[in-house]
Amino acid sequence: MAEDPKKGDAVGSGVGDREGEEEQVVNPWEVTAKDGGKIDYDKLIEKFGCQRLEESLVRRVERLTGHPAHVFLRRGVFFAHRDFNEILDVYERGEKFYLYTGRGPSSEALHLGHLVPFMFTKYLQDAFKVPLVIQLTDDEKCMWKNLTVEESKRLASENAKDIIACGFDITRTFIFSDFNYVGGAFYENMVKVAKCVTFNKVVGIFGFTNEDHIGKISFPPVQAVPSFPSSFPHLFSGKDNLRCLIPCAIDQDPYFRMTRDVAPRIGYQKPALIESSFFPALQGESGKMSASDPNSAIYVTDSSKDIKNKVNRYAFSGGQDSIENHRKYGANLEVDIPVKYLGFFLEDDAELDHIRKEYGAGRMLTGEVKKRLVEVLSELVERHQRARAAVTDEMVDAFMAVRPLPHMFS
Amino acid sequence: MGRTRRHPNGSGEIGHFLGGLEVALVYSLYAIVSQLRAGFPLPLLPLLPRSPQIDMGYTKDQLLARLKELQIDFVCYDHPAVLTVEAQAKYVGHLGGALSKNLLLKDKKHRYYVVSALANTNIDLKVLSQRLGLGKGGLRMAAEEALQKILQVPLGCVTPLALINDSARDVSLLLDQGFKSQQSCYFHPLTNEVTLSISASSLDRFLISIGRQPSYVDLEANPAVGKDNPPDLASLVPSGLPTLPDKVENAVVTSIPTGNDGLTVEKPTKLAVEAKRSAASQKEKLQKVQSSIDPLAEATNIEKLVKEILDKTSTAFLNEITKDLNDPQIAPSVSDVVKRRVSSDLEHMMMSLKNAAYTQGFQAGFQATLRSSLQNLSMPR
Numbered sequence: 001m002a003e004d005p006k007k008g009d010a011v012g013s014g015v016g017d018r019e020g021e022e023e024q025v026v027n028p029w030e031v032t033a034k035d036g037g038k039i040d041y042d043k044l045i046e047k048f049g050c051q052r053l054e055e056s057l058v059r060r061v062e063r064l065t066g067h068p069a070h071v072f073l074r075r076g077v078f079f080a081h082r083d084f085n086e087i088l089d090v091y092e093r094g095e096k097f098y099l100y101t102g103r104g105p106s107s108e109a110l111h112l113g114h115l116v117p118f119m120f121t122k123y124l125q126d127a128f129k130v131p132l133v134i135q136l137t138d139d140e141k142c143m144w145k146n147l148t149v150e151e152s153k154r155l156a157s158e159n160a161k162d163i164i165a166c167g168f169d170i171t172r173t174f175i176f177s178d179f180n181y182v183g184g185a186f187y188e189n190m191v192k193v194a195k196c197v198t199f200n201k202v203v204g205i206f207g208f209t210n211e212d213h214i215g216k217i218s219f220p221p222v223q224a225v226p227s228f229p230s231s232f233p234h235l236f237s238g239k240d241n242l243r244c245l246i247p248c249a250i251d252q253d254p255y256f257r258m259t260r261d262v263a264p265r266i267g268y269q270k271p272a273l274i275e276s277s278f279f280p281a282l283q284g285e286s287g288k289m290s291a292s293d294p295n296s297a298i299y300v301t302d303s304s305k306d307i308k309n310k311v312n313r314y315a316f317s318g319g320q321d322s323i324e325n326h327r328k329y330g331a332n333l334e335v336d337i338p339v340k341y342l343g344f345f346l347e348d349d350a351e352l353d354h355i356r357k358e359y360g361a362g363r364m365l366t367g368e369v370k371k372r373l374v375e376v377l378s379e380l381v382e383r384h385q386r387a388r389a390a391v392t393d394e395m396v397d398a399f400m401a402v403r404p405l406p407h408m409f410s
Numbered sequence: 411m412g413r414t415r416r417h418p419n420g421s422g423e424i425g426h427f428l429g430g431l432e433v434a435l436v437y438s439l440y441a442i443v444s445q446l447r448a449g450f451p452l453p454l455l456p457l458l459p460r461s462p463q464i465d466m467g468y469t470k471d472q473l474l475a476r477l478k479e480l481q482i483d484f485v486c487y488d489h490p491a492v493l494t495v496e497a498q499a500k501y502v503g504h505l506g507g508a509l510s511k512n513l514l515l516k517d518k519k520h521r522y523y524v525v526s527a528l529a530n531t532n533i534d535l536k537v538l539s540q541r542l543g544l545g546k547g548g549l550r551m552a553a554e555e556a557l558q559k560i561l562q563v564p565l566g567c568v569t570p571l572a573l574i575n576d577s578a579r580d581v582s583l584l585l586d587q588g589f590k591s592q593q594s595c596y597f598h599p600l601t602n603e604v605t606l607s608i609s610a611s612s613l614d615r616f617l618i619s620i621g622r623q624p625s626y627v628d629l630e631a632n633p634a635v636g637k638d639n640p641p642d643l644a645s646l647v648p649s650g651l652p653t654l655p656d657k658v659e660n661a662v663v664t665s666i667p668t669g670n671d672g673l674t675v676e677k678p679t680k681l682a683v684e685a686k687r688s689a690a691s692q693k694e695k696l697q698k699v700q701s702s703i704d705p706l707a708e709a710t711n712i713e714k715l716v717k718e719i720l721d722k723t724s725t726a727f728l729n730e731i732t733k734d735l736n737d738p739q740i741a742p743s744v745s746d747v748v749k750r751r752v753s754s755d756l757e758h759m760m761m762s763l764k765n766a767a768y769t770q771g772f773q774a775g776f777q778a779t780l781r782s783s784l785q786n787l788s789m790p791r
Contacts, residue, residue: 126713167758170765171710347754383758390762398772399765410707 026251027207029144031278038285041079041250041277048253050080050275057081060088065127072120072276075343080250082260083272087245091128096409097243098236099124100226100271102135103163105155105177106145110162111297112377113279115384116344118166120276121247125172131235131408134163135226136177143215153179160396162300165388168399172408174235175399178222186231189266193221196262205254224259227271234402244271249278280340284316300385304378311338311374319359319366330362338366338373345376467562467575470601476574480619482612485594491602493566495529498596502605507594510586512568514561516552517544521648522560522578526570526597527586527629537632538584543641562600569598570613571606574620580648583617585610587626712760719756720749 024034026044033039045052053073062069072078087097101121103114125132136159138152147155156177163175182190197220202208208217227244229236236242246256253275260270281296295314298307318336320326333339333356346352355372358364468476477484489501495511503509509529516522517539527533539548557563560581561572570585572578589595589610597613599606608616614624625646635641708714724745 164765167761168765169712169761170768171707383755387758387762390766392769394773395765395769398769401772403772407704407707407710410704 027254028251029206031251033285039278044250045080048080048250048257050082050250050253050273053079053081053084053274057085057088060085061127064088064091067127070120070123070127071344071347072116072123074349076277077116077344078120078247078274078276080275081273082256082275083270084245084274087243087272090243095243096130097128097245097272098130098229098408099132100135100244100246101132101248102137102223102226103159104137104141104144105152105159106141106147108155108158109294109299109301110159111299112345112380113297115162115166115300116276116279117247117249118163118168122167124245124247125169129172129409131172131174131405132168133226133232133235134160134168134173134175135223136160136175137223139178139182139215139222140219143213143219149179153177157393157396160399161391162384162388164391164395164399165300165384167387170395170399172405173399174232174402174405175396176402177400180400181402182222185233186225189225189228189231190221192266193224193259193262194218196265197221197258201258205258220255220258223255224262227256227259228263228268230268234404235408241269243269246271246273248273248275250275251278279344280337282310282314282316282337284335284337298377298381300381300388302381304374304382307377307381308374311370311377315341315370315373317366317370320362323365326365327362331359331366333360336366336369338369341373342369342376345380346372467572467577468600470599470604473571473574473599474606476619477608477612477616480615482608482616484612485607486599487605487607488603489605491566493602498605499529502596502607505607507596507607508589508592509596510569510589512570512597514552514557514568514581515549516556517542517548517647522552522556522581523549523584523646523648524561524568524570524573524578524581525584525629526568526589528588528592528595531586531588531629533629534632538629538643540635541631541633541641541643542647543635543644544647563598564602567598567600567602569600570617571597571599573617573622582646582648583622583625584629584643584646585613585624585626586629588629589613590626710764712757712764716753716756716760720753724749 024039024043025032026039031039053076058069058073061073068074090097099121101117103118121132124130136156138149138156141147141155142149142152145152156179160175160177199217202217202220206220225231227246229239229242229244248256253273256271256273263270282298283296295310298310302310316335316337318332318334318339320329320331331339336359339356339359342352342355346355355364355369359366359369474484474486487502487505489498492498492501495509499509510526511529511531511533512527513525513533514522515525515535515538523542525533525538535549536546540546542548552560554565557565557568560577561568562575562577563569563572570583573581573583592610594607594609595613596605596607598604617624627643627646633639633642728742728745
């Protein structure tokens with residue numbers, strides 16, 4: 001996949017030129033809000049043509065899986081979808097589906113925002129007991145970030161370790177990198193898709209220009225094709241009708257709009273999508289999370305001391321400037337980052353509600369909220385680091401081996 | 411999987427029901443064997459058995475063809491039809507091989523046994539019955555119809571070789587350990603008009619190829635069977651459940667690294683195909699038995715495991731605590747909270763364990779394939 005689901009460094013020629021426009025810009029290579037404000041998700045849903053994930057769907061998921069819904073579903077982090085209700089219909093009938101997600105391995109340093117789609121995908125894998133394919137688009141990063149082939153492959157392998165540490169089940173998961181896997185049936189599907197998308201179309205969807213090299217222009221099919229089970233003959237041979245569900249950040253929607261458009265024309269099922277909003281930078285919605293500024297995000301390699309430091313010093317607070325004002329007016333929950341982060345990572349609904357109420361009313365101070373956040377984040381990061389320590393090169397090789405997964409639906 | 415069963419390339423068949431490990435092994439070995447075939451004049455071993463319809467039994471010719479495929483040495487002697495060992499002895503008794511007497515026995519629960527012994531071994535059915543754990547009078551000779559129905563051989567033709575028939579899949583085989591010391595042993599190859607001379611080790615290879623473990627027994631032994639001495643042959647009683655596929659899977663995994671005779675590609679597919687056929691025909695029986703469809707998946711179900719662990723731990727704790735605390739209400743809610751906090755961490759740790767264990771197994775399998783294929787390469791035929 002392309003950039004992390006956040007307003008990353010705006011890379012991608014031509015697209016950046018649109019920064020002067022009034023509209024917000026959301027595509028795989030750039031996410032900018034209007035006037036440096038907040039992203040308007042309703043407008044986005046309308047513009048893209050996907051659907052809101054209603055409460056009723058969340059309830060339905062709980063019913064079908066017998067598990068409480070994941071935090072991200074309950075709190076509306078994953079808030080939009082395409083055909084998710086169809087996937088639930090299929091599942092209810094006893095048929096299965098598979099999951100597809102991915103990462104563009106552009107840097108070694110992963111932050112919490114990068115983990116969000118993977119944490120959610122792990123939940124989906126466990127709750128529905130379905131297989132998962134994870135694509136590492138090392139070729140894309142090689143092209144867009146101008147890395148050497150060796151470096152992109154190395155980053156892919158390193159990122160794979162962090163991904164594995166999120167807790168994916170090796171008996172149900174196939175991780176692959178484009179440089180290693182493209183070929184065979186996968187490439188056949190790429191050609192089929194490529195034949196259905198004109199140059200004009202791809203320019204329209206992704207904003208390519210005449211100056212872009214042909215590698216970029218021919219890349220989109222690579223990300224489209226894992227949505228089709230026939231791309232993985234060692235996994236899904238004979239199951240051409242298997243549906244695919246793609247958890248991703250909403251900026252990836254263009255790839256899959258294109259895929260959904262093409263699929264019926266080549267006789268394949270359309271993939272379904274479940275999309276998340278963007279993970280805010282530590283400095284606030286209008287800040288930019290960037291790899292060059294370590295204080296803009298919490299990284300998975302941070303120690304609890306680092307986390308405490310970053311949250312206390314850089315997390316944008318919605319509290320008032322003085323204690324009296326704070327007690328009088330309460331905190332601005334719209335812009336307060338600690339509360340937002342707690343919304344992502346604090347499991348206990350009751351506790352979160354309590355915090356929001358008290359903090360919003362001014363009875364709770366910023367320091368308290370931050371303290372709680374530091375606890376939650378430290379626990380999360382520590383657990384990730386422990387799991388990461390157990391991931392070896394051999395384990396990555398095993399996850400990436402082209403092998404059948406006989407128990408993938410059990 | 412949507413492949414047809416009569417795929418000439420057996421590897422599609424393999425992938426259907428062998429695990430990832432076995433497939434990796436077989437794919438590699440197949441590649442090696444293909445190379446060998448190109449370089450050396452190996453007979454092309456078809457990977458599917460040339461079997462008749464399941465209801466019809468094998469013929470003598472089909473059986474002999476199979477023995478040839480397995481490169482088993484044997485000699486055939488034709489003679490008029492014989493119904494007894496004495497009659498048979500008239501024609502082949504002077505040739506130096508060991509004549510066998512073969513019985514088809516039945517127990518009270520309609521389980522069948524082929525007992526194959528040297529002609530001069532004494533067989534006491536009462537002793538045998540006790541040693542099998544069937545009580546004193548548990549064994550008797552099977553009816554004639556059983557010969558036809560189960561072994562698909564005519565009267566006077568009981569033979570271990572009849573186990574090649576699918577209808578005999580549940581029949582237990584007891585072989586006289588005396589066969590082992592003989593150079594060649596005489597059995598009927600599914601017809602009374604021929605005597606097959608074959609060594610005991612060749613018989614073993616044949617039996618293994620049809621998914622059987624040869625069991626040699628001292629048939630004349632008469633150990634005491636009582637409370638302190640359980641029946642020593644009890645394991646040879648057919649269980650009625652499909653142990654065959656399980657045994658086959660284990661046999662597949664273990665036979666591949668050790669088999670040096672170039673049959674390693676042959677074995678897994680034949681075994682696996684046999685297992686599949688017998689597993690398929692076992693389905694009616696299974697409907698009554700609660701099928702734990704996938705024991706490996708059950709054993710690696712992390713959520714279930716964590717829940718069980720936490721339940722056991724908290725029950726133990728609760729028992730201890732409620733002895734001390736006055737208020738028995740507090741403890742259960744405390745344990746709920748504790749469970750909630752711990753289960754998530756525990757699940758993550760278990761997943762790490764599962765992935766690490768799989769990786770170790772994957773490595774081991776990979777190394778095993780490498781060694782085995784290197785051995786095959788260095789042993790030209």
